[in-house]
Amino acid sequence: MSIYVALTVASLKMYFRNWQGIFWSLFFPAVIMVIFGFINFGGFNAPDVGVVDQSQTPISTRLTVLLDFFVSDEALDLTVGTEEDLTKLLENGDLDVIFIIPEGFAETDAKSVVSVRADIRKPQEKAVALAVLNASLNRLLEEIEETPPEFILSNRFGISESSVEVDEEEFSDFLVPGIAAMAIMQAGIFGVVFSLVRFRAQGVLRRLFATPIGANHFLVGQVITRLTIALMQAYILLIAGAIILDVSVGGSAAAWLSLSVLALLGGALFISLGLVISGWAKTEDTAAPVSNIIALPMMFMSGIFFPTDVLPNALQNFVQFLPLTYLADGMREAALDGSSLLELGPELLGLGIWTVALFALATRVFKWE
Amino acid sequence: MSSRLAADGNSADVIQVDNLVKRYDELVAVNGISFEVHRGEIFGILGPNGAGKTTSVEILEGMRVADSGMALVNGIDVRRHPRAVKSIIGVQLQSVQFFDQLKLHELVNLFGALYSQKVDARELLARVDLTEKQDAMYKTLSGGQKQRLSVAVALVNDPVVLFLDEPTTGLDPQARRHMWELISSIRDSGATIVLTTHYMEEAEELCDRVAIMDAGEIVRLGSPAELVEELLATGFSKDREVRPADLEDVFIHHTGHALREDS
Structure with missing residues (x-):
């Protein structure tokens, strides 16, 4: 010893x-x-985006397809799901941004507003996601109205933004x-x-x-x-x-x-x-x-x-x-x-x-x- | 140290070696050597580099296992009980350093603990003339001081036999003479010492008997005087006149016999 x-x-x-x-x-x-x-290094991650389609019409489905197209163009992943599920993912930090396509989207001449909820700590990811959304809405408008979109987009579609406090590491x-x-x-x-x-x-x-x-x-x-x-x-x-x-x-x-x-x-x-x-x-x-x-x-x-x-x-x-x-x-x-x-x-x-x-x-x- | 030797000095031979052989692949390092070491003597193993001196000694120290043959130290079979042998001998190895971040008295106490012995570090260090250095770190010592420390460490367990492997190789003449005095004083206190060297004047100065090794074999064994007589009896004579002094005498005369602070 x-x-x-x-x-x-x-x-x-x-x-x-x-x-x-x-x-x-x-x-x-x-x-x-x-x-x-x-x-x-967390700031450099490509954003994880989710979409909630509450309208379930051919037009809203088309928007989802377009979003998917542009999102994968940016080498990102698009998750589709219900508002409840995706909100939970957002709050966990598994998603950075979610888009919510409202009921009756583009069915009337009234302005349709897509809600964007983003992780409050991730402004860069949110900016990327908003660019994708704008591009998708532009394309959609071209397809349904065959009008130069830059004059009309703001009349038909709107975007409302909100931030979410996230409890992620x-x-x-x-x-x-x-x-x-x-x-x-x-x-x-x-x-x-x-x-x-x-x-x-x-x-x-x-x-x-x-x-x-x-x-x-x-x-x-x-x-x-x-x-x-x-x-x-x-x-x-x-x-x-x-x-x-x-x-x-x-x-x-x-x-x-x-x-x-x-x-x-x-x-x-x-x-x-x-x-x-x-x-x-x-x-x-x-x-x-x-x-x-x-x-x-x-x-x-x-x-x-x-x-x-x-x-x-x-x-x-x-x-x-x-x-x-x-x-x-x-x-x-x-x-x-x-x-x-x-x-x-x-x-x-x-x-x-x-x-x-x-x-x-x-x-x-x-x-x- | 002398006490233990007196106590169990029943056998005249403290080491008995019979037909020891050690091979490294093709090389036969030790080729069937046999000898005895008497209690209380200084036994020298002489030979050029590569003669097998160190291998022979390391077998006796329990650090290497011989391929065949038998070696007893104080009656204990080294091959069968190497640790029992290690606990009763003291060793100084060639080209070995100690932990350089420890102070000398800490090193001595540490090695004492390895033999489960309480030691008086101050007394041991005084014995090898390192009293002023007892609180110094090992790494600050000169070559001669390191060599003397390794002798002090070899004495922590009051050994029955002290093995010194080329104790003065690499030392300057003053430090070498100082080491010789130290070895003599240890022998005078009653210990048996086995030392290897390739310096003939060292063997002549210190050893009671020497074995001359070459190519793994003992070619001659006897007291220095006997071996010289034996050679002269064959009609040998030096072809050069022996001068009453040599260059080393000149060197010592002019630089002083006393040990230098840094040697």
């Missing part, structure tokens, strides 16, 4: 004496978080827990790989091998040290995100408990992965590329910077089983929805299986020299 304590205390001391290392391990994820948080809400997960991965893999490869190159590990301790004594000390770091890092990044980007993180004690458990389990997972890599990679020259080959695809496919549902279906089926996907999904649920440990069952199970498998592999491939 005292051997575990001595090795753990020694490696913690070494870590906290290395101020540069601490700085960079926090600086890099923090910079990514701030840059991406302020760019707000901001992009920065999405981003912050994911970045914390990514930082845990980086610290786990790169922290372990580089310190072990260095210890091996210096012969420190060979010297330890000359003492009566076993590999597990040394590995446990490493894991505990790195776990402490992973937990601190996760807290610092989540709190920084909460302050700088105004993300409401983990409202309750249960949420923070979930976050801590996830950070520890995820930390153990990626530390084990780092140990496996450093067991295989003989020198720093191979350790760095191998670590990157494993970490980079996960960084971009595990839903850190964008949701995994934008990926092709075949890829989605694969990435849902990646370690970082489990960790990022779990931390996002815990941070934003305040999910308890029970609700995070699937994520915890996924992380647990990966951790056990990788640690078992790590003790097998570990080499002292």
